[in-house]
Amino acid sequence: MATATTDSLSAHSFRVGRILWRELTTIAITMFGLLLITFLIARVIPIDPVLAVVGDNAKPDVYEAARTELGLDKPLWQQFAIYVGKVFTGDFGKSVLTSQPVLTDIKRVFPATLELATLGTLIGIVLGVPLGVLAAVYQSRWPDQIARFIGLFGYSIPIFWLGLMGLLLFYAKLGWVSGPGRISVAYQDFVNPVTGVILLDAAMQGEWDAFRNALSHLILPSALLGLFSLAYISRMTRSFMITELQQQYVIAARVKGMSEARVIWRHALRNAMVPLLTVIALSYASLLEGSVLTETIFAWPGLGRYITNSLLNADMNAVLGGTLVVGAVFIGINLLTDILGRLVDPRAR
Amino acid sequence: MRGIAKRIAATAFVALMATAAYAQTPKDTVVMAKQIDDIISLDPAEAFEFSGVEVGANVYDKLMGVDLANKNALIGELAQSWTVTPDNLTYAFKLRPGVKFHSGNPLTAADVVYSFQRAVVLNKSPGFILTQFGFTKDNVLEKIKAVDDSTVQITVSKPFAPSFFLNCLTSGVASIVDSKVVKANEKDGDFGNAWLKANSAGSGAYSVRAYRPNEQYALEANPAWYKGAPKNKRVIVRHVAEPASQRLLLEKGDVDYARNLSKDQLAAIKSRPEITVSQGDKGYILYLGLNQKNPNLAKPEVREALKWLVDYEALERNIVQGTYRQHQAFLPNGFLGAITDKPYKYDVAKAKELLAKAGLPNGFTVTMDVRSVNPINDIAQAIQAGWAQAGVKLELLPGDGKATLTKYRARTHDIYIGQWGPDYLDPHTNAETFAINENNAEDARSKTLAWRNAWEIPEMTKTTLAAVLEPDSAKRAATYGALQREHQKVSPFVIMFQQIEVAAAGKGVSGFIIGPSSDTNLYSGIVKN
Numbered sequence: 099m100a101t102a103t104t105d106s107l108s109a110h111s112f113r114v115g116r117i118l119w120r121e122l123t124t125i126a127i128t129m130f131g132l133l134l135i136t137f138l139i140a141r142v143i144p145i146d147p148v149l150a151v152v153g154d155n156a157k158p159d160v161y162e163a164a165r166t167e168l169g170l171d172k173p174l175w176q177q178f179a180i181y182v183g184k185v186f187t188g189d190f191g192k193s194v195l196t197s198q199p200v201l202t203d204i205k206r207v208f209p210a211t212l213e214l215a216t217l218g219t220l221i222g223i224v225l226g227v228p229l230g231v232l233a234a235v236y237q238s239r240w241p242d243q244i245a246r247f248i249g250l251f252g253y254s255i256p257i258f259w260l261g262l263m264g265l266l267l268f269y270a271k272l273g274w275v276s277g278p279g280r281i282s283v284a285y286q287d288f289v290n291p292v293t294g295v296i297l298l299d300a301a302m303q304g305e306w307d308a309f310r311n312a313l314s315h316l317i318l319p320s321a322l323l324g325l326f327s328l329a330y331i332s333r334m335t336r337s338f339m340i341t342e343l344q345q346q347y348v349i350a351a352r353v354k355g356m357s358e359a360r361v362i363w364r365h366a367l368r369n370a371m372v373p374l375l376t377v378i379a380l381s382y383a384s385l386l387e388g389s390v391l392t393e394t395i396f397a398w399p400g401l402g403r404y405i406t407n408s409l410l411n412a413d414m415n416a417v418l419g420g421t422l423v424v425g426a427v428f429i430g431i432n433l434l435t436d437i438l439g440r441l442v443d444p445r446a447r
Numbered sequence: 448m449r450g451i452a453k454r455i456a457a458t459a460f461v462a463l464m465a466t467a468a469y470a471q472t473p474k475d476t477v478v479m480a481k482q483i484d485d486i487i488s489l490d491p492a493e494a495f496e497f498s499g500v501e502v503g504a505n506v507y508d509k510l511m512g513v514d515l516a517n518k519n520a521l522i523g524e525l526a527q528s529w530t531v532t533p534d535n536l537t538y539a540f541k542l543r544p545g546v547k548f549h550s551g552n553p554l555t556a557a558d559v560v561y562s563f564q565r566a567v568v569l570n571k572s573p574g575f576i577l578t579q580f581g582f583t584k585d586n587v588l589e590k591i592k593a594v595d596d597s598t599v600q601i602t603v604s605k606p607f608a609p610s611f612f613l614n615c616l617t618s619g620v621a622s623i624v625d626s627k628v629v630k631a632n633e634k635d636g637d638f639g640n641a642w643l644k645a646n647s648a649g650s651g652a653y654s655v656r657a658y659r660p661n662e663q664y665a666l667e668a669n670p671a672w673y674k675g676a677p678k679n680k681r682v683i684v685r686h687v688a689e690p691a692s693q694r695l696l697l698e699k700g701d702v703d704y705a706r707n708l709s710k711d712q713l714a715a716i717k718s719r720p721e722i723t724v725s726q727g728d729k730g731y732i733l734y735l736g737l738n739q740k741n742p743n744l745a746k747p748e749v750r751e752a753l754k755w756l757v758d759y760e761a762l763e764r765n766i767v768q769g770t771y772r773q774h775q776a777f778l779p780n781g782f783l784g785a786i787t788d789k790p791y792k793y794d795v796a797k798a799k800e801l802l803a804k805a806g807l808p809n810g811f812t813v814t815m816d817v818r819s820v821n822p823i824n825d826i827a828q829a830i831q832a833g834w835a836q837a838g839v840k841l842e843l844l845p846g847d848g849k850a851t852l853t854k855y856r857a858r859t860h861d862i863y864i865g866q867w868g869p870d871y872l873d874p875h876t877n878a879e880t881f882a883i884n885e886n887n888a889e890d891a892r893s894k895t896l897a898w899r900n901a902w903e904i905p906e907m908t909k910t911t912l913a914a915v916l917e918p919d920s921a922k923r924a925a926t927y928g929a930l931q932r933e934h935q936k937v938s939p940f941v942i943m944f945q946q947i948e949v950a951a952a953g954k955g956v957s958g959f960i961i962g963p964s965s966d967t968n969l970y971s972g973i974v975k976n
Contacts, residue, residue, distance in 0.1 A: 146853040151487070153495050154852060155870055155880075157575045158892055196660035197488055197644045206659065262691055270695050277701050278692040283478050283683055397480075397687040399662040407484060407661070410847045 125429055129422065133185075136421045137178050140414055147412035151194045168194070168414075181418065190422075191415035195408060200419035203404065207388075208423060209294030210280060211400035214320050214392070215385035221324025222331050223378060227367075229328070230335020234343060235362060245332055252329030257322060261395040264318050276314040278397035285311045319396040323389060327381040334377040338370035345369075372443045379435040386427045472703060475680035477956070477973045480687040480696050481706035484661045490643035491622035492562075493571035497868070500619045500965040502664060505682070507622030507649035508673070510540055510559065510599075511613050513872055515962050519781055521613050525554065525623060525650075529613075535606040535918055542597040546673045548625040549647070549654040556593035561626035563591050563601075565638035573620035576871050580604060580612060608923055610783065611915050614873035619966050624648050652677045652971040661686055666970070677971035678958060694951075697722065703956040703975065708949060709821065713769045721954040726769075727961030730779040730869040731946035732877070733771060733826075735815070737939035739901040741861050743813065744939065748805035754941050755801070758793035758833050766825045767944065774945035776931040777881040781963040783920065784874045784927030790935055798837045810838025815862040816854055819845040826943075827864055858889075858899055866946075867896065872964055874927050875915050882911045882934055900939045907933070 151164045169177055184191060190200040233245035269277045276282060281289075281296055285308040289299045297316070300309035342348065343366050351361045388402020401420060408416035472478045485496040491503040512524040523529060526540040546554040566577055568584040581604020582590050590602045603612060615621065625648035629639035632646075639648075647655035652674070653666035663685040670676040685702070687693045693705040694712040698719065708716070716722045737744040737753065744750065759773045778785040802810060817827040824845070831841040841862075846854075855863045869876040884897035884904050891898055910930060917923040934940070948961050948968075958972035 143850070144853055145847070145849045146856070149849050149852055149856075152572045153487070155495070155868075156572045158894060160570060160572055160574060163570070195484075195487065197641075198660060203660070206662075262689075265692065265695050270699060273699075277696050277699055278480075278687055278689075279685060279696075279701075282701065283472050283476065283685075394688045395692055397685065397689070397692055399659075399686070403688075404661070411849055 121433075128429065129425055130182075132421055132425045133182065133418060134178070136418055137181070137414070140409065140412060140417050141174060143409075143412065145410070145412040147194070147414060150411035150413055181415075185422075190419045193408065193413055193416035193419075195411055195413045195416060200415050203416065204401070204419055204423055205294060207399055207401045207404045209296075210398055211386060211388045211393075211402065213295045213297060213316060214323060214389075214398060214400060215382060217316060217320035218323030218385055219327055219378065219382040221321060222327030222381060225324070226328035226331030227335050227374070230332040231339055231362065231367060233332065233336040234339030237340060242336075245336065249329040249333045252325040257326065257389070258391045258395065260325075261319070261322055261392060264322060265395070268318055275318045276311065278395065280315055280398065281308065281312045282315070319392050319398060322392055323385055327385065330381050331374075331378060335370065335374055338373050339366060342366040342370045368442070372439055375435050375439050375442060379431045383428050383431045386431075387424050472701065473681075474975055477679050477682045477704070477970065477975065478702045479682070479684045479704040479706055480693040480702040481684050481704075482688055483664070483684060483686045484688065486660065486664075488571075488640075488644045489647065489655060489658060489664075490571075490640055491619050491624065491649075492566040492569050492574070492638075493640065493644070494619055495572040495870075497965045501968045502655070502666070503619040503622055504651075504966045504968060505653050505666060505970050506647045506651045506655060507619075507624065508546070508554075508651050509617060509619075509621050509623065511616040511621075513614075513617055513962075513967065515960065515967060519872060519963060521610065521617070525559075531609050535609060536602055538601045538603070538609075538612070539594070540599045540601070542599070543673065544597065546650055547671060548628070548650045549669055550625055550628050552625055552627050554623060554625075554650050555596045556599045557596075558623055558626045559599045560588070560591050560593050561629070562623045563621070564588060565624070565629070565640075566620050569638055569640055571640075573618065573870065576615050576618050576620050580607065580615070605916065606918070607915055608918050608920070610920050610923065611873050611875055614783075615871050617966065618871035618964075623650065625650070652969070653682060656681070668971075672971070674971070678974045679970070682970045682973070697951055697953055700953055703953045703973075704959060705951045708951055710766065710768050710770055713949060713951070716951055722951055723957065724769075724949055724951045725959065725961060726947050726949045728772075728780045728963060729946040729948045729961075730782065730872075730877075730964055732774065732777065732779055732867045732942060733944040733946065734865060734867065735830075735941035735943070736855070736860075736863045736865055736896060736900045737941070738858060738860050738862065738899075739903075739939055740858065741813065743805075743807065743811045744861065746805040746807075747937065748801040749807065749811075750937070750939050752798040752801035752805070752837070753834070753839070754791045755794045755798040756834050756837055756839065757791070757830060757941060757943060759789070759943055760792065762826055762829055762943070766822050766829060769947065770822070770949060771944035771946050773943070775935060775942050777877050777934055777940070777942060778874050778927060778931060779869065779877070779945045779963075782869070782872070782874050782877070784924035784931075786928050786931050788932065788935065793833065795836045802837060802839075808838075810834075810840065812840040812842065813861045814842045814844050815864060816844050816846060816851040816860045817864055818848045818851050820848065823864055823866075830864075855899055856894065858901055863899075865896075869964065872966070874923075878911045878914065878927060878930065881938070881940060882930060883908045896940070902939050 147168060148161055148165045152160055165171060193200050193203050196203055229245045233242040236242050268274045288305045288308045289296060289303060292299050296312040297309060300312055348361060348366055351365050388400045390402040390406045393400045393403040405417060405420035483498040486499040487496060488494050488499060489502050491507050494500050494503050508525050510524060510526040512522050513519040514522045525543055525546060527543045529538060529540045531538045542556060548554055563577060564587050566574055567582045567587045592600045594600050628648040632639045632642035634641055645658045652672050653668055656665040656667040658664040663683060666682040668677040668680050690707050690709045690712050693707055696702040697705040737750060739745045763773055773789060775789045775791060776786045802808060815827060817823060827843050831843060834841045854860050880895040881897060883895050884902055885893055885908055887901060887903045897904060914923055914926045917926060950959055950961060955976035958974045960969040960972060962968055
């Protein structure tokens with residue numbers, strides 16, 4: 099008896115180990131492929147990376163010195179090998195644009211994007227899911243029309259225009275929120291950057307005035323991103339719910355005399371939640387890449403602008419570092435969705 | 448669970464409502480909204496972009512300066528007096544007594560020697576401004592010497608015009624750094640370069656308090672500055688990329704200055720009487736470069752025709768009003784020898800005539816590389832429409848800044864719409880690039896704008912090179928005047944505009960000085976009432 103248990107246990111842990119190993123190799127291969135492709139793309143774009151270091155007017159000797167320093171005189175494969183070798187020792191190199199180690203840069207810009215994306219996604223979920231459910235329940239009637247309108251609005255209005263109009267109305271005219279930037283000058287030294295997420299740092303240090311100020315800076319850009327993800331989430335919720343509401347278990351529940359609210363929110367939505375999680379995760383991940391336009395309008399020092407700016411200047415280390423982060427975020431969120439999906443799915447219990 | 452959710456919602460609501468109470472910018476702190484993502488380094492020996500140089504101008508002092516109130520005439524700053532030997536080879540600078548660095552260290556001749564030595568040895572982008580006088584990393588300590596604690600002696604390699612050498616000493620690369628502090632932060636013989644990229648060791652009006660790339664820099668006033676304490680305590684410059692956002696911040700009073708307003712925003716804020724706009728001529732020249740490798744563009748009649756085909760007036764009025772002014776010579780206003788002649792205006796008939804003379808009565812097709820930013824984009828499109836009137840079909844090739852520049856530097860363009868900023872406050876900086884091409888071969892050592900457009904000018908090169916050796920300033924100015932008039936006639940450069948830098952100030956804010964270059968944009972006089 100005892101031996102049998104041990105056997106099955108070790109077999110089990112062996113299986114877990116194998117799954118884990120497989121996952122890890124997949125991740126490693128994905129990351130490596132990501133690096134290789136990004137590296138090649140960045141090398142074939144017709145931009146001379148040396149210009150980012152020395153500017154337009156540099157004399158030839160300065161130019162050559164910078165070129166050698168960047169290692170651009172070496173063959174392409176060698177440059178890549180050197181880079182990957184360094185990454186394994188945790189050295190992501192320096193960004194030529196900011197003259198700082200890429201890791202330092204990313205530690206600075208990623209929390210800004212994280213803050214924006216998280217609040218934006220929360221807004222998208224809290225408003226988008228109920229809206230989608232209502233649209234499905236009242237299919238083709240006025241709640242559905244309203245939901246469709248909001249979805250279309252969020253999808254089709256250029257975020258650049260919407261952002262400026264939002265600033266004009268809520269910041270300049272009404273004064274409900276603060277303007278571009280993450281925090282007002284008067285508060286900026288009150289909060290020590292621990293996590294880099296100002297809201298968290300302020301709350302942990304009990305700086306509630308700074309917290310409110312940061313929140314009032316955050317609310318408009320994240321509402322904007324929220325509208326975008328709301329549009330997507332509500333539309334997907336609607337279609338998942340319509341499928342679920344036609345299932346036999348819904349009819350069965352109704353026949354059993356359950357209240358309509360219980361049928362919809364407890365039973366149908368719970369089942370719709372499984373595919374919906376993937377949708378939400380994808381939308382969250384895409385916001386975590388950083389939204390270049392939103393960050394530009396709101397003077398938000400986030401990841402999107404960092405990577406874009408680096409790419410346009412052929413700042414290799416920064417682009418590769420940023421891409422790795424985005425890749426890691428996607429993989430991490432995928433894993434998380436898998437786990438959450440298993441927890442939420444009633445059939446999996 | 449429910450209770451917590453309710454409480455969170457309530458907290459969020461209260462928090463939001465409470466934000467209506469505003470934090471205005473503190474009285475003694477000046478806040479600017481500006482595009483500062485061009486900064487590569489704050490080290491004065493390396494900074495060579497507009498924003499980085501501007502920081503240096505407010506943090507460091509130099510031996511020489513220019514008197515903005517008196518036509519940018521040379522004045523001594525850290526140099527109390529100076530002499531030059533009759534052969535124009537050796538200069539002696541007597542330092543102003545009692546000047547102290549932010550650290551409290553006294554500023555001595557040893558600091559001057561160290562500062563120039565590190566700029567020459569590091570030889571970063573602006574290094575040539577000093578090395579063009581013959582300093583190399585091997586001879587710099589012989590050529591630049593401390594005679595005693597307060598006297599520096601400098602020997603240049605050729606009898607250059609003293610105005611040329613002294614003008615170069617007003618540029619950021621000639622800033623004097625605190626040698627003790629910088630040496631303490633040296634790493635692997637880098638002359639403190641890594642540390643100075645984000646810190647400061649100067650004697651100027653401010654010290655760098657904090658710098659976060661692409662986000663902001665904060666400067667702290669130096670009450671012991673030798674010119675007198677700045678009129679404010681702190682200057683914070685925040686990176687706001689979008690001009691429309693800058694305008695909103697200014698109108699709400701969240702920033703005191705908006706630095707990158709475009710024509711539309713400038714027109715819009717005219718209705719706000721509390722906002723004042725100050726401006727200054729900047730040295731940046733906007734021009735078209737016509738590559739002489741293109742057989743059509745190489746014809747002198749075609750070059751001239753294209754100059755008659757730009758509607759300078761309409762471009763200024765409709766696209767760049769308030770941010771650029773018409774200018775058709777390679778030396779910007781405010782420089783020694785600059786001329787204001789504007790021989791060209793929009794004249795289709797004349798252009799057609801010239802094209803016919805060149806054997807192209809029906810025009811021709813040509814491409815232009817255009818950075819896809821405004822106003823460059825809009826200008827290019829307007830030019831395209833104007834040229835079509837004479838049958839010249841202009842194809843625009845939009846691209847990102849660094850991509851078009853890479854192509855331009857490789858001389859594979861037809862036409863490039865470009866901007867040139869002077870490197871230092873002496874006419875030679877522009878004359879060199881627009882009117883010198885010592886070797887038109889692909890592997891030339893010196894790749895000036897004339898080279899980039901494959902323009903062979905042995906005679907003009909000689910004249911321009913001679914001008915830096917002319918000791919008499921009036922004669923020097925006359926040479927540059929003649930050079931520019933000749934250049935206007937024959938060159939493959941359609942020079943169109945000179946930039947005006949504009950700063951819009953909020954209610955009760957004044958005193959920001961916009962000089963002719965980033966080296967002379969000064970914060971110390973800014974007051975808030």
